[in-house]
Amino acid sequence: MGLPRAGAEAWGMDIAIIGGGAAAVGLLDALAGAAQAQGSITVFEPSPDRWRGRPYGPDLDSVLVNVPPAIMSIRHGDPGHYSAWLGTRGEAYLDQRFGQPLVPRALYGEYLEHTAEKAVAELRERGQRVEVAAASVVGLARSAGRLTLHTEDGSRHVADQVALCVGSGRPHDHYGLEGTPGFVGDPYPLARTLDGMTPGSDVAVIGSGLTAVDVVVSLAARGHTGRISMVSRTGMLPHVWQRPRAHRPRHVTTERVKAHGEITLDWLARLLRAELADAGEDLDALLADLRAARTEDPVQRLRRQVEAVDAPEIGRRVLQETSHTVGPYAWRLLADHDKNRLRAHFRTATSLASPMVPVNAARLLRLFDSGQLDPVGGVNSIERRNGRFHVDAEGTTRTADLVINAVNPPPHAIPQAAVALVNSLVAKGLATPHPSGGVVPAAPRLHIVGDLAGDGPFITSGIPGVAAQGAAAARAILAPVT
Structure with a gap:
């Protein structure tokens, strides 16, 4: 669940948020749900497309949000937040076969912008000082129990708590073509x-x-x-999204994973097998189909999946939903050898978890x-x-x-614009590189929201994961520092 929308104890501190995309919006919204007067929040974002990030800026109407509204809420614990904002506007973008509105990403960017501006307004109404600085942060250092941010123009800003919300990297130039005409x-x-x-x-x-x-x-x-x-x-x-069904997982749930403590990949597979068995389906058949993704003719596979958009089977639907809801919790409880087993199937997992x-x-x-x-x-x-x-x-x-x-950057990739900052964090002992990419905070006053978090899942975080991280970071920021 997210933070309560009112009634939290008053707090007073200076917070710096580095980055102004979707991750920052989720964090600001969570802070607005708990904050009372005192202190300040400064968001550092040099891009003119504030609050939208790289994916959701102004663009062609053919560039669509690739998931249904129910899993695009930036407010953790409130899955209807985005749908409520969209309202009747979604009717103009209804995908008849999918049964869901699929809006241009630029319109979703308007939702992020609206949510951020509303959060800022709520914070200011309560006496909070909120500013947005059009500056790039290139360094961070400890300073008398606080953290000092260094910007590209030579300015300094001191904060009690810092959240990194720098987004994902850009496509890697695998073939060394940068600068080539065309x-x-x-x-x-x-x-x-x-x-x-x-x-x-x-x-x-x-x-x-x-x-x-x-x-x-x-x-x-x-x-x-x-x-x-x-x-x-x-x-x-x-893979291709199937039309959503009313099925609610009973076995593969966040509550089940949290209650179990230490888990294994085989244990998760048993939960999934039970989930499918309740619906009269066979996990082995689903796994065989997923394994075939690497060898089956891609056009024929696409044709089969287009024809199966309305198919009743729940297997792929459950995997797609739980990869974003249960997956982030389960990932942190898995042993390294199980994580490596999953990484070996990265391309198939990504294709399944992020369908078209x-x-x-x-x-x-x-x-x-x-x-x-x-x-x-x-x-x-x-x-x-x-x-x-x-x-x-x-x-x-x-x-x-x-x-x-059009190569997608790998999970935990460090954006080029954030390389100097990340190098500074590591050099100052504020963060440590993670073996699978990204960095992990090494100071209680530093928080990371988004794919830069090195201990996150092996697939790129969707909006549900980013929103959950934002809410978790808000709780950590508001907790007393020991």
């Missing part, structure tokens, strides 16, 4: 990337995840007529069937020679006029 290193916002692109040009999109799907459907929506290739090492497409919405799946299928779009797996290299890009893959070669990098 190469786009970061596709967002697609309104900028695709503006002025020659409609008949051949385009290679690096990646086959949700970002790559965004690029492809947006190209098609703008009337692109040239060949499009989705090129990647695995060739695996995201049916409307985009149907658009992709039409493009595949028309021959305009083709999947290319087993990519070894991409080079520009004689004015064109050459994609070398196992058993085939593709050429393209343009290459768009």
Whole structure:
């Protein structure tokens, strides 16, 4: 559950929040639910797209929120918060097969902005001083029992508590193409990337995840007529969301995991087996289907999943829901060897936990069937020679006029803009690098919200995970420092 919306004891301290995207919104909303007058909050965010972060800034209407509203609430413990804000506006974006509104990400960005501004207003009404500084924080150090922030322009700011909400990294340049004419290193916002692109040009999109799907459907929506290739090492497409059902997990629950204490992956599998058995389904059949994702023809698999959007089976639905609700709690209780077992299936797990919405799946299928779009797996290299890009893959070669990098950054990736800050944290002993990426706070006054948290799950956090982290950070910030 989240923090209570009223009645908390008064507190007085100076809080600094580094970053102004979704993670910061979740934290501010939680603080507004508990804070009384005294102290200050300063948010450091240099981007003009304040509160939206990289994913939810102004962009094309074809760039959709990829999940149903019920799991997009930024207020932890209140799953209806976003749906209530959306109201009747969602009717204009209803995906008939999915039975849910799938709005443009820019509209979801408005929700984040509204939530943040409302939280700020509530805090100010209670006498709290809240400021937003358009500055980048590049260093942090201890100072007489407090923490001193150093900004890029040479300014200093002293705080009692600091929360890092710096968001995720940008796509990695796996093929060393940065600076090459015709190469786009970061596709967002697609309104900028695709503006002025020659409609008949051949385009290679690096990646086959949700970002790559965004690029492809947006190209098609703008009337692109040239060949499009989705090129990647695995060739695996995201799974497809199925129409939500009323099933509530009885065995795979956060309460069950918390009560058990030490857990194993085999124990979680037994819970899932019981969950499916209650519905007359077989876990082994589901696992066999998931294993086939790496070898089955991606277009045929996509076709099967589009046809199964309304299928009654609950197996994938339960895994998708619980990966974001139960997963973060279970992950911290697993032994390292079980975590490594899961990491070995990272691509399949990501494809399942972050599916594409049916409307985009149907658009992709039409493009595949028309021959305009083709999947290319087993990519070894991409080079520009004689004015064109050459994609070398196992058993085939593709050429393209343009290459768009749509590789999703790995979990716990350090954003380029935060490298100096993270290096400072480690050098000053305020944080320690985690073996699987990211960092872990080494000081009680420092908190991390989002994927920079090195002890988090092996898949990228969705909004439910970020909201839960924001609420947890608020509780830790308001707790007495010993």
